[in-house]
Amino acid sequence: EVQLVESGGGLVQPGGSLRLSCAASGFSFDDYDMHWVRQVPGKGLEWVSSISWNSGSIEYVDSVKGRFTISRDNAKNSLYLQMNNLTTEDTALYYCGREGITGPIDYWGHGTLVTVSS
Amino acid sequence: DIQMTQSPSTLSASVGDRVTITCRASQSISRWLAWYQQKPGKAPKLLIYLASTLQSGVPSRFSGSGSGTEFTLSISSLQPDDFAAYFCQHYNFYTWTFGQGTKLEMK
Numbered sequence: 001e002v003q004l005v006e007s008g009g010g011l012v013q014p015g016g017s018l019r020l021s022c023a024a025s026g027f028s029f030d031d032y033d034m035h036w037v038r039q040v041p042g043k044g045l046e047w048v049s050s051i052s053w054n055s056g057s058i059e060y061v062d063s064v065k066g067r068f069t070i071s072r073d074n075a076k077n078s079l080y081l082q083m084n085n086l087t088t089e090d091t092a093l094y095y096c097g098r099e100g101i102t103g104p105i106d107y108w109g110h111g112t113l114v115t116v117s118s
Numbered sequence: 119d120i121q122m123t124q125s126p127s128t129l130s131a132s133v134g135d136r137v138t139i140t141c142r143a144s145q146s147i148s149r150w151l152a153w154y155q156q157k158p159g160k161a162p163k164l165l166i167y168l169a170s171t172l173q174s175g176v177p178s179r180f181s182g183s184g185s186g187t188e189f190t191l192s193i194s195s196l197q198p199d200d201f202a203a204y205f206c207q208h209y210n211f212y213t214w215t216f217g218q219g220t221k222l223e224m225k
Contacts, residue, residue, distance in 0.1 A: 037210065045154075045156075045207075045216040047213065047216060095161055100164075102171070
C-alpha cells in the first residue's frame with residue numbers, strides 16, 4: 001500500500017524556517033517524481049514545488065523561489081521541503097504527493113500544517 | 119504562467135442530477151488536464167487524467183472532456199457521496215496550476 005506521511009509542520013514566527021519531511025513507503029520511491037502542494041484551510045490548492053526521481057529537475061512556484069528548497073533522499077525514501085524566510089502568506093496545510101505514471105499526482109499524504117504568526 | 123479558471127465556484131444540486139463543471143486554461147494545454155475531488159479534512163483524490171481518462175476505481179458516472187483551453191467534468195447522476203469540492207489542474211509543464219475549485223453542495 002502506497003503511503004506518504006508528512007511531518008515537520010508547526011508554528012513559526014515570520015522570518016523563521018521549517019523543514020518538512022515526507023516519508024514514503026509501499027512503492028519504489030526512486031522511480032517517481034514528487035511534489036509539494038499547499039492549501040490554506042477552506043481554500044484552494046496551490047502547487048509549490050516538484051523534484052524529479054533523480055533530483056535532476058526541480059521547479060518552484062514563483063512565490064517561493066529563493067526561499068524554499070525541495071530535496072529528496074532516495075536511500076531513505078524521503079522527500080523534504082526546506083522553508084526559509086517564512087511569511088504569513090505561507091500559512092497552509094502542506095501535502096506531499098507522488099506523480100503517477102499517468103502524469104498528475106495519484107497519491108497524497110495527509111498533510112502537515114504550517115502556521116506563520118507572531 | 120498558465121492560469122486555470124474554474125466555474126462555477128459553487129454549484130447547488132440534488133441527488134440524481136447531472137452536473138457539469140468547466141475549467142478554462144489561459145493558453146493551450148493540449149489534454150494535460152486532471153480533475154480531483156476533495157472532501158473536508160481529506161487529501162484530494164484523482165478522478166480523471168489526460169482530460170478524459172478515468173482513474174482506476176472511479177465510478178463511471180464521472181466523465182471528462184475537452185482539449186486545448188476548455189475542459190469539463192460531468193457527473194451523470196449525483197450520488198450523496200459526490201458532494202465535495204472539485205479542482206482541475208494542468209500538468210506536464212514546468213509548473214503546475216490548479217483551478218480555484220468548485221464546491222458542489224446539496225440543494
